[in-house]
Amino acid sequence: MKFLEDIILKLGAVDRRVIFVLIGLAVLIPLLTPISLPVRETPTTVKFYDGIEDIPKNSKVLVSFDYGPSTRPEIHPMNVGVLRHMLRNGHQIYISCLWPDGIYMALDALEEITDEVNPDNESTFDIKEYEDYILLGYRPGAEAVIKGLASDLRKVYTVDANGNFIDDIEMMDGIKNLNDFAYIYSGSAGYPGTFEWVKYGGDPTGVPMSSGTTSVQVNEVIPYVQTGQLIGLLAGMPGAAEYEKLINVPGIAIQGMAAQSFAHIVIVLFIVFGNLAFFIKQRRDRKY
């Protein structure tokens, strides 16, 4: 028993560099040699999927890219999935960004979708700018931008991301403010993002909306799901993986689940060993 306790004590005092190496391996190995793990849909993701399915076909939807490269692994897969799902249902997509780097994320997502080919080696989505989507671009001002969009979109965006006048773009005909969209979606990694869209976009206009967020934001955003202010939620990378499963396009999020699973297991094991060592040490200190 003492031998076992000594081992646990040694594990409890392990150098942090060892932890770094183990976490690195736990993430790297599943990414290099993909392991398939079952993905189980949670009610919030199913609600999100149903919410998008419920949008009348060929509607106009607003998608906001409110994240940057740092949170790309979590948010990007869900945004690509949302674009796929919306394009599949024939919606016209209007892309805005509250983050300056959001526009690059949007461009990457569109490129990814454009490059996607079906088994016949033809483009799955033959999408065209100004017909299927429009890139409105980034505007500074966070919630003020959303408030402006809710009131008069053309005052916030006089030109699109390519510098073309909004008034000259046919796809913008009939779009005055957020009320002219059937749905709002924000892929958000913090401020400005989901909170601001709910408070200044979705709630005042009554346009149904939902969001995809990083895992750490979920506990703050979840009250809005319960009240119906958000129609479901994509919660971090697990949410993205569940959504990829629902739309039947397995992607990077499902692949990343194995890496995240093993990393979590390693962290939990370290916490357990750390606590066991803590209790053993406490007991020994009491004895002597």
Place this chain on the structure above:
Amino acid sequence: MLLKRYIPIAIVAFFGALTLSAWFIDNETIETFANDDATQFFDIIAAFAVFLGALNLLKLQFIKVLKQQSGWIYSAIAIASFFFAFIIGFFIRGAYFVGEDVYFSQKAAEAAILGSGSSEVVVPVDWGAHVQTDGSLFQWMFKYIFSPLSATMFALLAFFVASASFRAFRARNFEASLLLVAGIIIMLGRVPIGSLISSWTIMYILAFSIGIGINSYVKNRNVMFGWILGSCGAITGFGMTMGWPIDQPAIFFLPALQEWIYLVPNLAGSRAILIGIGLGIVATSLRYIFGLEKSYLGE
């Protein structure tokens, strides 16, 4: 005093009250002000704030470099990076198209036309659109410098979270134990591997843990072994009767348990915080409108 104190307070009080009244008074002019004009004011001020922020950043970094304070080399890199981004954003288009091909400079594009003998013309990318055009220098910087650096910084969090939770996540008291157990359930329940851990495994672990708990209070091994044998026997019997379904009883199934934590205790706590924040905003806004809050004047 009048210019520095009373006029700013009066401006804030007036515009604060005007914007607030738009929610309660059915007047088109006030509504237009609150919904359009005020947000335009905000956008313009926010745009100027970017300049102010940039100047402030440069000032601080320059002082650090000039005084050669610790870490001044990083400040020098920050300054160089700032000017690099500034120059390629404002003065270099960095993308000249010859048909589908993109070249960094006009000269290179012209040379390519001369070399191929084609009749195509050089089309420079529009100013503004150049920052997002594939092949431009700004786009290159974003893709190959900013993105990897940004992603690396965020990825390092995983290592620090692991190390910090190992050292600090200790069941020192009841509250800490509650946090620890909830944290473990969320960590395992959120990922697919959590759904591979059967409810029965969790029940056995729970039976053993309670046994250890009993032993540390009662200090009687017979009672402890009695409990473990009894509870494990009951779980086994129960499992055999039910056919060992992985997700039943749901209360011990990690994904269901983490969902409950998210949707019940966490939701209640988050809502309480949100209501608190809301009330705080109301109180602070009223303090601004009544001129009681003067922190924006530096007081």
